[in-house]
Each structure stands twice: as structure tokens, then as C-alpha cells.
Amino acid sequence: MNTTADSERLLKAGVAAYKTGEYERAITALQPLLRNRAYRLKAGMGLVRVYMSQRNWREAQKLCEKIGQSSQPSVQQWSQDTLAKIEQRMAKASAVSPADNEAHHAAKGLSGFTPLSSVPEISIPPVSTATNSAKATGVYSKSSVASQKSVPPEDKLLEPKTAAPSIFHYAHLNNELAAEAPVSADTNPDISTEGGWHYSGRLKQGRSLGRIRTGKLWVAQLAGAVGFYFLARYLLNSAIAMLNGYLNFLSGLPLLGWIRPLPLHDATGYLLAALGVIAIASPWLWDLCLCLVGDRQSLSLNALRSCSAEAATLISQRCHQRRWPLPKLWKLSTDVPLIFSYGWLPRNARLVVSEGLLTQLEADEIAALAAYEMAQWKCLYWPILSVCSLVLHLFHQSYWQMALWGNRQGKLLNLTAGVVSTLSYGVFWLLQIPVLWLARVRTYYGDLTACELTGNPNGLIRALGKVSFGLAKAVENQGYTPALVESAAILMPVAADLSRYRLPGRYPLGQLYAWDSLNPVRDWMSLLDAHPPLGDRLALIATYAQHWKLDTELSFKAKTPSRKQRHKGLRQQDWLRLLSQGTPYFSAVIGLVIGMGLWGVGAIGDKLDWPFFAWMHKDVGLFQCCILLSIGVGIILRINRFFPDLSFEQPPSTDWTDWLSEPELLPVESVPINLSGTIFGRPGIANWLGQDLLLKTSDGLLKLHFFSAVGPISNCFRLGQRPAVPIGSSVQLLGWFRRGNRPWIDVDKIRLGNGLMLSAAHPIFSLATATIFSAWGLWLLLKSG
Structure with a gap:
């Protein structure tokens, strides 16, 4: 909402419409407040009561379950009590005859409003309960402070003096939430709310942060x-x-x-x-x-x-x-x-x-x-x-x-x-x-x-x-x-x-x-x-x-x-770790430099008419072989470090979530991992390359790389199993955890529920790739000159 006054106005309109039996108008007024942090509990509880009055049990049940997801025990208790009432009334409604329904509606009157005093679970809790709740959380809401002073709570001011108890009998919880999400700069960062967010403060309007380099x-x-x-x-x-x-x-x-x-x-x-x-x-x-x-x-x-x-x-x-x-x-x-x-x-x-x-x-x-x-x-x-x-x-x-x-x-x-x-x-x-x-x-x-x-x-x-x-x-x-x-x-x-x-x-x-x-x-x-x-x-x-x-x-x-x-750039040890991680790529750069150096020597020899060197200036194959040989050597140098030995005998990796926060971890520091979960991914030929393979665990999702000895392209030619990993299967997985911008697992073996074992061959694929690059480079070298 734009302002607190607008939210109050909608809340009052919704309460008034509810009391007069104008349920659709009440829903229209209260629904926008579900997006307002300070009023969402009031609006949600109010909408539950409106849906119950409409006998719209499904909507009431769904919204009540959503309210019950709150981290506050008192709200969870209210949700459980209300859900029990909803289920009880749903059971009764299914057993009531049409004649009974007509009699029930006639008893309610033309407005459709049932006095709230007939429902025991909506009584307002004692003042001491609100106060104790405020003390327990370290937050004193407006309603708890008002209760200690003999001034009516804010939510009661929305009702006529002769009205039944408020439908928002946990309204003080909304005010506690509002206290956790102030709009000023004096927010307490130690107060944590749902989802781990603090809802810290802001400026009333934007300001310049100065000029930046573009x-x-x-x-x-x-x-x-x-x-x-x-x-x-x-x-x-x-x-x-x-x-x-x-x-x-x-x-x-x-x-x-x-x-x-x-x-x-x-x-x-x-x-x-x-x-x-x-x-x-x-x-x-x-x-x-x-x-x-x-x-x-x-x-x-x-x-x-x-x-x-x-x-x-x-x-x-x-x-x-x-x-x-x-x-x-x-x-x-x-x-x-x-x-x-x-x-x-x-x-x-x-x-x-x-x-x-x-x-x-x-x-x-x-x-x-x-x-x-x-x-x-x-x-x-x-x-x-x-x-x-x-x-x-x-x-x-x-x-x-x-x-x-x-x-x-x-x-x-x-x-x-x-x-x-x-x-x-x-x-x-x-x-x-x-x-x-x-x-x-x-x-x-x-x-x-x-x-x-x-x-x-x-x-x-x-x-x-x-x-x-x-x-x-x-x-x-x-x-x-x-x-x-x-x-x-x-x-x-x-x-x-x-x-x-x-x-x-x-x-x-x-x-x-x-x-x-x-x-x-x-x-x-x-x-x-x-x-x-x-x-x-x-x-x-x-x-x-x-x-x-x-x-x-x-x-x-x-x-x-x-x-x-x-x-200032990276420190020396950071460069060494980066070099260890990207050995094939840095090797390619080294090969490029060597190739350009030989090409330059050949150009000088050609200029000075030295045939012994001049041929290097005219032979493109020599330049290419330097790059290919360097890439092959770089891959070979990294293989042992990239793929340490694994075994299903190692204990389950229940602490893999801790690895996410390790600041120094790099993909080359392969961490053996043994996890159980469910395979997710795109169906059929949409996943031929294994571009969307995921492992769902109780702690989250992890990207999977599953390569055969011929690489992911093997699926296109039916050289590997397709799908390489059955989507939707519960599996036990063994592989190497790698921490990059998006963490992933290079899969080694997958054990299915029926005992069948699927083996990937990422190390063999890497070795085959290195062999191909090296052999290609040597062939070009032999052709040179």
C-alpha cells in the first residue's frame, strides 16, 4: 500500500463490510493487504473468517494453512485451532440435508453474518499473554504497550463499541511484525524474521551515490x-x-x-x-x-x-x-x-x-x-x-x-x-x-x-x-x-x-x-x-x-x-591457485605465445633469407600444433588432482551445505561426495546433452555433470545410455563436489533403487580429450617443415 493510512482505511472497510454481511466487498478490501507486511496477519485472519462465513471451506483452509507457516508459535496455534474447526464444519456440511441448510441460512438472517461470540476460538487472549509474547521476542508491540495503559488497542478502535470480540484476536502479532520492519534507519539488525531477512530500514527518498567509472x-x-x-x-x-x-x-x-x-x-x-x-x-x-x-x-x-x-x-x-x-x-x-x-x-x-x-x-x-x-x-x-x-x-x-x-x-x-x-x-x-x-x-x-x-x-x-x-x-x-x-x-x-x-x-x-x-x-x-x-x-x-x-x-x-x-588485483598465492584451477586454459595461452614466438622467428629468418628459420613463418601447422600440444599437456597435468579416488564406503556427505560457505574452495579442490536424492531434469531428447540434470536432496538442488567416455555428445549417437540417468529415480550418487559460482557435482557412479549401477567416465573422457589434442598436435608437427 502507499501509506499506513491507506492500509488502515482498507482494513476498516473490510471489517465493516464483514460485519454487515457484504462478504465480496470485504474480500476486495482485505486481499490487497496480504502483500503488506504490517497488515498481512490481520487481513489473512479476517479473510479466513469471511470465507468461513461464506462456507467457502476450501479457500478458508488454504489461507489458514498459509498463515500457519509463520514462525511464531501463537500464530501456528491459532491456525491449528481454526483448521480443526474448518474440518469439523466441512464434515458437518457434507452430512447436512438441503432442508437443514435452508434453516441454517434463515437463522443467520439476510446479512449472512454469524455472531462471533458463538465461536469459542476467536476470543481475545488476555492482556498478559500479549505482554509476555512481547517480552519473549524482545519487541513491544503497540497493542501490548496500549494494554498496559488502559488505552484500547489499535485494532479495537476499528470496531463499534458494542461489537463482538474482534476477528483479529491475534492482531498484536501484526504490530510485532511491523516493529521488525521499520522504514527508518534505526532498525535492530539482530531481530530476524521469516526467511532470515531482517527487513532493515531505508531512506524516505533516493540520493546520489556519486559518480562512477563506466x-x-x-x-x-x-x-x-x-x-x-x-x-x-x-x-x-x-x-x-x-x-x-x-x-x-x-x-x-x-x-x-x-x-x-x-x-x-x-x-x-x-x-x-x-x-x-x-x-x-x-x-x-x-x-x-x-x-x-x-x-x-x-x-x-x-x-x-x-x-x-x-x-x-x-x-x-x-x-x-x-x-x-x-x-x-x-x-x-x-x-x-x-x-x-x-x-x-x-x-x-x-x-x-x-x-x-x-x-x-x-x-x-x-x-x-x-x-x-x-x-x-x-x-x-x-x-x-x-x-x-x-x-x-x-x-x-x-x-x-x-x-x-x-x-x-x-x-x-x-x-x-x-x-x-x-x-x-x-x-x-x-x-x-x-x-x-x-x-x-x-x-x-x-x-x-x-x-x-x-x-x-x-x-x-x-x-x-x-x-x-x-x-x-x-x-x-x-x-x-x-x-x-x-x-x-x-x-x-x-x-x-x-x-x-x-x-x-x-x-x-x-x-x-x-x-x-x-x-x-x-x-x-x-x-x-x-x-x-x-x-x-x-x-x-x-x-x-x-x-x-x-x-x-x-x-x-x-x-x-x-x-x-x-x-590491486590478485595476490601471488591467488594466482597460483587460479593457475592450478585453469591449467588447460593457461597452457593454451602459453602454447599461443610459443607459436607466435616461433612465427616471429620465422618472419625474421624470412626477412634475412635464412631458410633454416624462414619455413616457420609460412607453416600454419606449426603454430596450431603448439596450441594443441599445450592444451593436451595441461589437461593431463590436472587429471589426478581433478579426480581423486572414490568409494561408496565413505560416509554420507550430510555436511555438504557447509562447503557452500567455505570462502577458499575452488572446483579443482575436488571434494568426494556421497549423496542420496532424486534425479530431476528435462524429459527425453530435451536432455540429450545432460544440460539439465539435477539432484534433489533434503537440503536443496545440485547441478550434475554426467559424462560418458565419449563425452555428453555420445547421447546423440546412442553410444551411451539414454537417458544417461533415469529422470525421477531415487538414487545414491558418488562424485566430486565442485564449488564455483554455481556448485555442481561431477558424477562418478549412480546406484539406482533396484541395485543397478550407472558409471560415468569423466576421467576417461578428460584423458581421451587430452590424447586427441596431443596426437593432433604431434601429427601437425610431423607434417611441418
């Missing part, structure tokens, strides 16, 4: 756009060359001489034209895509205002100040919490939110994310990401829809659809690589601007954390990663936090994000991710709150490195 962003924008274009050009020309080679082969066969290759060898002009059309039409093409796959609906500013008045006001004011037209608002009918925007100018901006986001986040958190999205509309990277994400989405949808169709077909069509969908996914995965750095870098600038617009860094911290946990919960509920979550990843503000979404409450949030904020090489561990480590962002946003003298939403036990320390 050099890194400009470099990322240029690199992303140029890299995306040249990679797309290379893939397109390679595809044309392969197709022409195949057509030439067919034309040489009997009776097929009429086949001719395509009269096209360089598609640069066509690619530029296509990208230009996509760029101009991207807002409308995105609209069409969301209409087809996302069930998008128009969302008015007034409808948004009912969920977050601050967000609606912010959008309106920001557009008025900048002289922008109001953006189009789309709502997706899904419980997955989604928010992103696209367009190439503010005047054709689209802001997309989902039903799940509007229901799972508080009003100020929705506003913080809206500010984050609007911060991009004046930046160059926004149209770049909009265009690139649209191209990626088209390839991903080609993969996803073809896979779903192929899963319903016979053997031949299934195989054909599998090959096409796998190729489409491969193109999607490759094309996203050039823009991943840009997608990561822009998040920090968006975070800063969002804080400046709202003055609510703590709200942004909660919003990002809740969305990451909500996305992970959606993956658990669906059993696989939703297609739109992956295809629109570079537009989303945050990724799914699969391994930590069940841990808030068991661990302090600051401890959960320790690796993200303290690991010195965390940025290097995120090179293939669309988002930086979330804890790194949250720690930086927390410094904005500290700058404004606000209590921070997260408290990190260890001090995070300052900006000056981060700019």
Missing part, C-alpha cells in the same frame, strides 16, 4: 556486440560451407546430378540485414514470443499499484521526469518469479513481470526491481542485450519445442527431432558466450542506480535474494529448469540459487554468501555465467546502505575486500 561497461558493451556478430558470422558461414559440401557429395551420386550447391559462400551481408531487422523489430518480436510461449497479459499501472504503489509511482514519475512515454507492462501467468525488460529506446520499452513475482515479493521489493530495470533504459547495453537475447530465445525455443514434439513421436522422427533440437541448443549455448561478460558487468551499474532511485538498498537485497530462491523453488516444483528462465537469462536480474534456497533460517544469510563475497577468484569462476556471484552484489549494495548510515540487511562475519583492494 570504462569497464563500455569495453564490455563493445566486446559483447562485436563478439556476438563475429561468432554468428562464423557459425553461419561454417553451416553454409558444410551444407554446400554435403550437396556437392550428393550431386556426384547417380540420378542426383541435378543437385547444385548454394550460390553463396559469404553470408555477411545477409547476416547484417537480418540483425538490423531484428534490432528494429525486437520489441514487437519479443511481444509475439511471449504471447506464444508465456501467456502474456496486459498489466495496467493501476493494477500494478494494487501490488506495489511505490513501483507504479516510481515508473510514472521517472517517465515524467525524463519525458518518456509510459512503458507497456506485461504480466506472465506463472508462479515463477520473473522480471525483465526489453526494447531499444525508452519510448518502446516493455517491462515484464510474472504473477509469481507480484505475490512473492513485498511492495518495496517490487519497486526496487522496477527501478533496477528502468535504470537500463538509457544505457547502450540495453538494446544490445535485447537483440542478442531475442536471437538466443529463438534458438532456445527451437530446441525446446522440437524436443517436446520429438518426445511424442516414433523412433525415426524422435531421432531426427533430437538431432535438430541438440544442434539448436548448441548454437544457443555458443552464441550466449560473447555477451555473458556484458550481462554480468551491467548488474552492478543497475544495482547502484536502483538504490539511487529508491533509497532502499536493503529492499533491493531482499528482492534479489527472494527472486533467486523463488526461481530455485520453481525448478524444484516443475522438476526441471523452465525454458524461459534459461533463454532469457541475460535479461533477468538474478539466476536461480539452486543449492541455497532451503538454507535461510538454518544459516545466517551473510554466512551463506561468504564464498560469493570473499573468494578472491570468484570473478574468474563466473566466466560462463550470465550473473556474477550474488553475494558479491549484495555485499556491494550493503555498502550503499552503510554509506547512508542504514543498518544492513546482511551481516558478513568476515570483512569484504574494499574497492581499492580489489583494484
